Amino acid sequence: MQKSNTKISMAVIRRLPKYRRYLEELLDKGINRISSRELSKIIGFTASQIRQDLNNFGGFGQQGYGYNVAALYEEIGKILGLDNVYNTIIIGAGNLGQAIANYTNFEKAGFIPKAMFDINPRLIGLKIRDIEIMDADNIEEYIKENNIDIGIICTDKEHAQDVADKLIKSNIKGIWNFAPTDLNVPEHIMLENVHLSESLYTLSFLLKHNREQEDV
CATH class of the missing domain: 1.10.10.10 (Winged helix-like DNA-binding domain superfamily/Winged helix DNA-binding domain)
Structure with missing residues (x-):
């Protein structure tokens, strides 16, 4: 220990x-x-x-x-805390949100997806595996009633902070943020940002400079 x-x-x-x-x-x-x-x-x-x-x-x-x-x-x-179980929700049921919902290894590690949320009425009511997509207006109520630990944000950057604010108001414990923006959260909220574009751009830098060295 x-x-x-x-x-x-x-x-x-x-x-x-x-x-x-x-x-x-x-x-x-x-x-x-x-x-x-x-x-x-x-x-x-x-x-x-x-x-x-x-x-x-x-x-x-x-x-x-x-x-x-x-x-x-x-x-x-x-x-790492993987002997615990964490109830999670996914906000944003687009391609990325659906990919995370379909990735069963998270569930095996104890991160249990309980629901998904979106603002698109055409998606509400659908299920990814057995995870129902619900109306984003109901996020706060759902968190309070279902003891949710982690909110996974898969929205665009314009909506990400509003979503984070709702999660914070609902006493969420942690946020896993995939939106391409930095969120403002109080210190007691555990925040982990995953900026996919930054990782890809780092790879682009390495490829560019490796190519330049080969051309020398």
Whole structure:
């Protein structure tokens, strides 16, 4: 567990899901034990970085033995809160919202989509898998009646802040924002922004400069 009085940096926190993903792959291959040095070759972080990251949460490895893959996978899941169940709603039932609703791995990890919301009357009443698309006017009432933890915003940027304001008024705990805009939320609301275009533009930069180096 996390050491007392230790503030964990976001850089460390953002590396934890990657550790967990690679550990899952090792489990699928039947690998039960691994050293930090072996893990570093797979993940790309240094062995020292891996040990330092994991030491933030207590000791998981043993001298001369390394890490128990299954135990470390389970512990990282607990650190990430994946031993809990989170009720979610998706606001915006366009292509992106529907893609998230159809991605069953989120549900397997404990993020349960309870409903979708949209302003388009042609979509209201339809279902994606078994998830009903409801009128966006009913978001606040639905959250309060169904103990929703996370709101997933998949709207355009013009509507995103209004949606966020509704979620905040309804005492939502967290927002996962896919709209291409930065939201204003109070400190007690946990906010994670996913700007797909920024990631794509970063890839564009890498491609451009790689091409320029090849032309030299």
